Amino acid sequence: MTTLTMTRATLLKDLRMEWRSKDAINSMLFFALLVVVIFSFAFNPTAEESRRIAGGLVWVAFLFAAVVALNQTWARELRNQVLDAYRVSPAPPNALFLAKAVGNFLFVVVLEGLMAPLFVVFYELRSVGPLWQLIVVALLGTWALVVNGTFFAALSIRTRSREIMLPLILFPISIPALLGMVDATTAILTGEASPDFWIKMLAVYDVVFTAVCLLLFETVLNAE
Amino acid sequence: MKNIFVTFVALTVGLLAFSTYQGLFVAPTEQTMGEVQRIFYYHVPSAWTAGVCFFVNFLASVAYLWKRNAASDALAAASAEVGVMFCTVVLITGPIWARPVWGIWWTWDARLTTTLVLWLIYVSYLVLRRFAAGGQTQVLAAALAIFGFVDVPIVYMSIRWFRTQHPSPVMGGGENSGLDPAMLHAFFWNLLSFTCVGIVLMVLRYRLQRLEEKVEATHAAAALQGGAQ
Numbered sequence: 001m002t003t004l005t006m007t008r009a010t011l012l013k014d015l016r017m018e019w020r021s022k023d024a025i026n027s028m029l030f031f032a033l034l035v036v037v038i039f040s041f042a043f044n045p046t047a048e049e050s051r052r053i054a055g056g057l058v059w060v061a062f063l064f065a066a067v068v069a070l071n072q073t074w075a076r077e078l079r080n081q082v083l084d085a086y087r088v089s090p091a092p093p094n095a096l097f098l099a100k101a102v103g104n105f106l107f108v109v110v111l112e113g114l115m116a117p118l119f120v121v122f123y124e125l126r127s128v129g130p131l132w133q134l135i136v137v138a139l140l141g142t143w144a145l146v147v148n149g150t151f152f153a154a155l156s157i158r159t160r161s162r163e164i165m166l167p168l169i170l171f172p173i174s175i176p177a178l179l180g181m182v183d184a185t186t187a188i189l190t191g192e193a194s195p196d197f198w199i200k201m202l203a204v205y206d207v208v209f210t211a212v213c214l215l216l217f218e219t220v221l222n223a224e
Numbered sequence: 225m226k227n228i229f230v231t232f233v234a235l236t237v238g239l240l241a242f243s244t245y246q247g248l249f250v251a252p253t254e255q256t257m258g259e260v261q262r263i264f265y266y267h268v269p270s271a272w273t274a275g276v277c278f279f280v281n282f283l284a285s286v287a288y289l290w291k292r293n294a295a296s297d298a299l300a301a302a303s304a305e306v307g308v309m310f311c312t313v314v315l316i317t318g319p320i321w322a323r324p325v326w327g328i329w330w331t332w333d334a335r336l337t338t339t340l341v342l343w344l345i346y347v348s349y350l351v352l353r354r355f356a357a358g359g360q361t362q363v364l365a366a367a368l369a370i371f372g373f374v375d376v377p378i379v380y381m382s383i384r385w386f387r388t389q390h391p392s393p394v395m396g397g398g399e400n401s402g403l404d405p406a407m408l409h410a411f412f413w414n415l416l417s418f419t420c421v422g423i424v425l426m427v428l429r430y431r432l433q434r435l436e437e438k439v440e441a442t443h444a445a446a447a448l449q450g451g452a453q
Contacts, residue, residue, distance in 0.1 A: 155364050159355040172344040173375050176382040216367045223363035
């Protein structure tokens with residue numbers, strides 16, 4: 001079995017399960033919605049202000065929401081010892097990791113697509129810079145969060161108090177990526193600065209950490 | 225081996241006394257900053273020692289994943305803890321100096337922010353070690369250590385860009401361009417003594433870790449025989 005077929009099989013299985021239950025997407029959506037409403041109360045911004053703070057606001061909401069989904073990534077494989085079965089099977093471990101990461105990526109991208117209109121409505125957002133740059137930043141930034149998040153979720157299911165553990169180890173490592181996403185988004189929305197450096201930085205971050213994840217996942221999966 | 229270590233500890237204590245004397249009494253008082261500048265002799269050597277500890281942590285983690293020996297893991301745990309301690313010293317002495325000199329306790333300047341993020345990463349490493357269950361701790365911790373180490377240059381690069389984009393309220397300061405030879409002298413003695421203190425603490429913490437492992441193994445063996453307390 002090649003990595004590609006295994007990845008596709010696992011990914012399709014996850015997507016089908018998510019399509020039927022809609023657990024991850026519903027909890028993420030509701031969570032992000034709550035964050036949007038609470039931020040709006042907390043800052044009560046005007047249209048001009050909200051353009052300045054929107055970069056931070058949007059990404060903090062997505063980051064918190066993504067953690068909700070990431071925590072569920074491996075939990076479902078623990079039931080009925082699916083993960084153990086996977087470990088004894090000859091399937092390549094990285095196929096499992098890639099499938100989970102791509103699955104989470106799709107969930108979070110769908111969430112972002114659904115939430116974007118809400119942000120526009122609630123915060124009267126209008127971008128000065130081009131829209132395609134925002135999309136590039138969103139895709140690179142989401143992958144940066146999700147690839148490390150999927151890996152660290154696999155770490156944190158092995159610990160006591162798993163659900164608290166994930167943000168504790170994910171957030172410090174993600175600080176440069178978050179800084180990049182927030183600053184690039186603000187730069188595009190206000191049109192005052194060029195987001196080029198941040199887009200390059202996010203791309204580097206993605207490549208480096210995807211490599212590290214693929215390098216170490218087998219070790220972590222088989223940790224005893 | 226034990227004698228060598230005791231001698232080394234004695235030497236370190238002597239060295240620390242000497243370098244403290246150098247820093248507090250021998251080195252000349254800085255003209256504009258005054259006495260508060262002397263914190264420099266503790267601040268910078270602590271930062272250096274923290275950096276050494278984190279580097280040791282990275283090497284030990286890689287060694288653990290490669291060889292899977294308990295010794296590397298104990299060294300990784302010891303160096304991370306000592307490193308976090310020195311990093312905390314850096315983060316506390318920094319604001320004490322900055323307040324009279326810059327007029328503010330803290331600024332989100334590249335070096336300060338990078339140090340803080342570094343501290344956060346290694347605290348999360350220690351938290352993971354504390355929470356990980358049983359025999360998996362070592363592998364999980366080693367994996368996270370590698371992530372943390374890879375992250376540091378990216379953090380520094382991105383925050384430096386972030387700050388050059390938006391000029392910070394406080395310009396200058398901190399740079400020791402053209403240090404007085406007498407100050408340099410005191411500084412290097414302190415650098416040496418702090419490095420030695422770091423090594424001593426790491427060795428002690430390493431031994432403690434190995435002892436704890438032994439105690440745990442003995443308890444486990446006793447429990448298996450049904451004679452556990």
